[in-house]
Amino acid sequence: MKLKCIIFDVDGTMADTERDGHRVAFNLAFAENGLDWHWDENLYGQLLKVTGGKERMKFYQQSFLNQNILSSTEIKQMHACKTKHYIRLLETGKIPLRTGVKDLIAQAQEQKIRLAISTTTTPINVTTLLKNTLGSESETIFDVIAAGDVVANKKPAPDIYYYALIKLGLKPQHCIAIEDSHAGLVSATAAGIKTIVTTNKYTEKQDFSAAEKIYPDFEQINTQSLNQLIGENHV
Incomplete structure (x- = not known):
């Protein structure tokens, strides 16, 4: 065959892309939107058990914070902001x-x-x-x-x-x-x-x-x- x-x-x-790309972009998006979340390398490793950025934020709220701070609509908006930052990182050629x-x-x-x-x-x-x-x-x-x-x-x-x-x-x-x-x-x-x-x-x-x-x-x-x-x- x-x-x-x-x-x-x-x-x-x-x-x-995960440690120095997506993780960094998530943190930049959180800061831009006034959210005091910070995903360090170890925490992000745990969050990677869930695939998909929007799904990962939902999982973080439910499993680590035990409350839904962001609505489904706000999660989508945050993910769009994160994607903006991630694209900028890619365009620098650092990944x-x-x-x-x-x-x-x-x-x-x-x-x-x-x-x-x-x-x-x-x-x-x-x-x-x-x-x-x-x-x-x-x-x-x-x-x-x-x-x-x-x-x-x-x-x-x-x-x-x-x-x-x-x-x-x-x-x-x-x-x-x-x-x-x-x-x-x-x-x-x-x-x-x-x-x-x-x-x-x-x-x-x-x-x-x-x-x-x-x-x-x-x-x-x-x-x-x-x-x-x-x-x-x-x-």
């Missing part, structure tokens, strides 16, 4: 792709293996990251960018991967997903996609027993090793 598509998660997988990501993308393109993205982050976050790391035409590299609220249920639900597979017109056994978190792994495998994991500081101790392989980075990941997981040693 031949590998036909590599499906990337974004935050924590393609780039270390690069993880080492090895560009090489894997180049290998896939050379071998006519399709590329896609499956993420809970908003579309503008994805496209801005791609533009500032892969160039102005980077969106055309990916056949499908499944992002944000295009599905009702976010990871660990498999909905975003089902959506990507439908748009790609591919069966799950022809794809490999690359994730960094337990929630992402559960999402991809529930959709029937073999999944490898690249860990980071926030996720390295999570349960990845369902992963095909676990790596600390992208240096050992290439199209040959991915094809072997699919079932064909295809260089």
Whole structure:
């Protein structure tokens, strides 16, 4: 069987966006709106158990503050403010792709293996990251960018991967997903996609027993090793 598509998660997988990107942007949004919340690195690591920024704020209120300070409408407004700050951080070029990501993308393109993205982050976050790391035409590299609220249920639900597979017109056994978190792994495998994991500081101790392989980075990941997981040693 031949590998036909590599499906990337974004935050924590393609780039270390969480600690120095999303977390910082959340704190800037809180301060701008006069809210005395501050998410330090350790707290943010706990909050990452919940996927989606709006969902994360709701979880923080309910589980850490035991009260709903922000309404659903205010959470949406706060998230929009956070996205504004996050985009500014991306545009400074301070959040690069993880080492090895560009090489894997180049290998896939050379071998006519399709590329896609499956993420809970908003579309503008994805496209801005791609533009500032892969160039102005980077969106055309990916056949499908499944992002944000295009599905009702976010990871660990498999909905975003089902959506990507439908748009790609591919069966799950022809794809490999690359994730960094337990929630992402559960999402991809529930959709029937073999999944490898690249860990980071926030996720390295999570349960990845369902992963095909676990790596600390992208240096050992290439199209040959991915094809072997699919079932064909295809260089």
